[in-house]
Amino acid sequence: MATTERADGQPALSGQEPLTAAESIARQEDLSGTPPLVQTPSQTIGPFFGFALPFEGGPELVPATAPGAIRLHGTVFDGAGEPVPDAILELWQADEGGNIVQEPGSRYRARGVFTGFGRAAVLADGTFEFLTLLPGPVASGARYAVLTLFARGLTHHLITRAYFVAEGEAEPTDALLERVDADRRGTLLARQDGPASYRFDVRIQGDGETVFLDYPGPR
Amino acid sequence: MPDEATQAEITAEIREVERRTGESGRAVRHPLRDYAPYRSSILRHPTHELIKVDPEEIERTAPTFGHVDVDPYESDLTVQHPADPLGERIIVTGRVLDGDGRPVRNQLLEVWQANASGRYIHKRDQHPAPLDPNFTGVGRTLTGDDGSYTFVTIKPGPYPWKNHRNAWRPAHIHFSLFGNAFTHRLVTQMYFPGDPLFALDPIYQSIPEQAARDRLIATYDHDLTVPEIATGYRWDIVLTGSTATWMEDEHGDH
Numbered sequence: 001m002a003t004t005e006r007a008d009g010q011p012a013l014s015g016q017e018p019l020t021a022a023e024s025i026a027r028q029e030d031l032s033g034t035p036p037l038v039q040t041p042s043q044t045i046g047p048f049f050g051f052a053l054p055f056e057g058g059p060e061l062v063p064a065t066a067p068g069a070i071r072l073h074g075t076v077f078d079g080a081g082e083p084v085p086d087a088i089l090e091l092w093q094a095d096e097g098g099n100i101v102q103e104p105g106s107r108y109r110a111r112g113v114f115t116g117f118g119r120a121a122v123l124a125d126g127t128f129e130f131l132t133l134l135p136g137p138v139a140s141g142a143r144y145a146v147l148t149l150f151a152r153g154l155t156h157h158l159i160t161r162a163y164f165v166a167e168g169e170a171e172p173t174d175a176l177l178e179r180v181d182a183d184r185r186g187t188l189l190a191r192q193d194g195p196a197s198y199r200f201d202v203r204i205q206g207d208g209e210t211v212f213l214d215y216p217g218p219r
Numbered sequence: 220m221p222d223e224a225t226q227a228e229i230t231a232e233i234r235e236v237e238r239r240t241g242e243s244g245r246a247v248r249h250p251l252r253d254y255a256p257y258r259s260s261i262l263r264h265p266t267h268e269l270i271k272v273d274p275e276e277i278e279r280t281a282p283t284f285g286h287v288d289v290d291p292y293e294s295d296l297t298v299q300h301p302a303d304p305l306g307e308r309i310i311v312t313g314r315v316l317d318g319d320g321r322p323v324r325n326q327l328l329e330v331w332q333a334n335a336s337g338r339y340i341h342k343r344d345q346h347p348a349p350l351d352p353n354f355t356g357v358g359r360t361l362t363g364d365d366g367s368y369t370f371v372t373i374k375p376g377p378y379p380w381k382n383h384r385n386a387w388r389p390a391h392i393h394f395s396l397f398g399n400a401f402t403h404r405l406v407t408q409m410y411f412p413g414d415p416l417f418a419l420d421p422i423y424q425s426i427p428e429q430a431a432r433d434r435l436i437a438t439y440d441h442d443l444t445v446p447e448i449a450t451g452y453r454w455d456i457v458l459t460g461s462t463a464t465w466m467e468d469e470h471g472d473h
């Protein structure tokens with residue numbers, strides 16, 4: 001569809017007159033209410049995201065040959081202990097120096113920039129695998145990545161942290177881990193299970209249920 | 220094995236949960252995670268309370284996307300094939316803001332949907348309605364400096380699913396959004412005004428508050444409608460992250 005430029009630089013659809021400045025402002029003020037604004041509710045990702053959300057290189061934040069590349073892998077289980085075949089996970093983390101990268105390129109790996117973001121759909125057996133770098137430690141000394149989980153049946157996605165623990169290394173501790181009951185703390189640990197490989201299973205419900213997180217914020 | 224509950228039984232369950240939630244006095248602005256009328260949620264919700272945590276720096280930031288990640292033509296779902304797709308061409312536009320009213324700028328917004336017949340291109344969609352060789356049903360865009368976005372697409376059809384006997388989803392477009400913080404991440408669905416299937420749908424109804432459900436329904440806006448081309452819908456989105464289902468006094472220790 002042909003487009004023309006509007007006064008505010010936004011493309012206008014053909015057939016639409018460009019907005020005047022006053023009209024633009026009126027449009028922008030359309031959103032009713034004053035802050036804090038009430039959030040938009042979640043809805044399940046459903047079963048049919050597979051043709052839309054996964055992208056080439058999504059699970060590979062770095063190539064397998066990159067120095068320091070590690071595997072973060074696991075299986076997603078439901079409340080019956082069965083693997084979940086239609087989940088998708090996202091990973092968000094700092095780089096090896098603990099820096100948060102604010103660079104585009106997460107959907108275009110050919111650019112070769114480590115952006116700290118990855119997305120991996122599980123396979124039919126519920127397994128997933130990211131290739132990434134070990135995130136640098138935060139002030140507490142803990143190294144962790146943030147993971148989100150989406151699936152059919154989850155009305156709202158779940159968020160957790162995967163704390164990396166190398167073989168022979170002491171378990172990390174920080175403000176969150178201290179607040180979690182000792183018998184559930186292990187669900188937050190991505191333990192080394194081989195050379196440059198860490199395992200992190202996600203149990204949505206039941207025995208060994210993963211600790212999921214919620215964050216205070218404006219309502 | 221498909222659930223053989225009737226629509227009347229599912230509707231009764233929906234109304235019962237709604238009544239109980241209303242009595243609890245909680246502000247419930249997101250769907251319930253444990254929502255039996257939506258059968259797939261039964262084994263896919265945590266039974267422990269979520270642990271409330273103050274976000275650290277990584278959680279207060281979000282991935283960055285740019286024009287290297289999204290082509291401008293991806294926001295028009297009607298131009299991805301040699302010919303025009305079948306169905307009712309629509310424009311969907313709106314703004315993405317955070318809870319403080321700040322625009323969510325230059326952030327990735329992804330959409331996916333069924334075609335005009337209610338059929339997804341996804342290989343596991345078994346609905347015996349025709350695929351449209353001229354419609355994939357996937358779009359992407361980056362929000363503008365004012366948080367605005369615009370898609371051109373086809374109005375999706377309603378479609379049957381196996382939750383219960385004669386279950387049909389209201390017409391919807393799936394949206395995936397990144398906010399100003401990773402904890403603001405949101406995946407949701409946009410609906411169209413006046414859909415007769417709203418009251419029957421356990422996914423839409425998984426949000427117990429009517430005012431919150433209404434936030435998922437776009438507004439028909441004749442000022443957006445382009446003569447001879449497409450009808451226009453407006454839908455604004457607010458990303459704040461917190462599930463906001465806590466009791467008032469639960470904020471005490473933060």
Ligand SMILES: [Fe+3]
Nearest residue numbers: 046048391393
């Ligand atoms: Fe759908």
